[in-house]
Amino acid sequence: MNGEERTVRHILTRGDAVIVEFPLEVPSVGLVPQTGNLAIAYEDDSILIIDKPAGQGTIPSRDHPDGTVANFVAGKFQNEQVPATVHVVTRLDTDTSGLVCIAKNRHIHHLLSEQMQSIGFDRRYIAIVEGYVEVEKDIFTIEQPIGRKDGSIIERTVRKDGQYARTDVQVLDRFELNGEPYTSVSLTLHTGRTHQIRVHMQWLGHPLVGDDLYGGSLRLIGRQALHCASIGFRHPLTNEHVTFTSRLPLDMEGLIHHKG
Secondary structure (H helix, E strand, O other): OOOOOOOOOOOOOOOOOOOOOOOOOOOOOOOOOOOOOOOEEEEOOOEEEEEEOOOOOOOOOOOOOOOOHHHHHHHHHHHOOOOOOOEEOOOOOOOOEEEEEEEOOHHHHHHHHHHHOOOOOEEEEEEEEEOOOOOOOOEEEEEOOEEEOOOOOOOEEEOOOOEOOEEEEEEEEEEEEOOEEEEEEEEEEOOOOOOHHHHHHHHHOOOEOOOHHHOOOOOOOOOOOEEEEEEEEEOOOOOOEEEEEOOOOHHHHHHHHOOO
């Protein structure tokens, strides 16, 4: 304060100049920095937006211990001598493609996480599901609680004692492929439960194409046809609303383009 160190108990008066300095972060010991391709959609001093391909993990796991987005971001930070660890704000399943948001320090992560608890953080996905989605209106909401399926470590299901989950759904198109009905939908997440979109669409009776864990067929595509197409939020430093978008990958685009 006014060029001198003060404790947080110091009482401020009008006109005081206050500077807050965050301590330098120590990179996580358990995260191995690696060099690899990162499709960077946006970057500034506080956030990093990555366009993740299907098949790449967001963070290391038992099945994907390295080569993840987090490994490559850690490698990027190391090469650029950025004193930061990797703070993943939004995660995607390994076989889901699209935008991932990463904060460059703990404070920015906290501010963005707070937005995610409200309606200020927009996450929109595009999916292709099996069958024609026939509902009263082409824009509707699924509010069904989600919990772990009995006897499974990975699988989730709609259950009364699960956590509240809300997904807004908009039908984009109904079409046929090889004589079978399919629907492309836009989905907006208001909560972030594990496998939320996949579970909600299975509950609706329309599992995602390629999602064999939740009843989808692998005839057309070898992974769940799900893509995070856009994310939007208030920038934690400028308070300006920013939106980032990603084009559908070729495997999903090919299914929609070759309909009929």
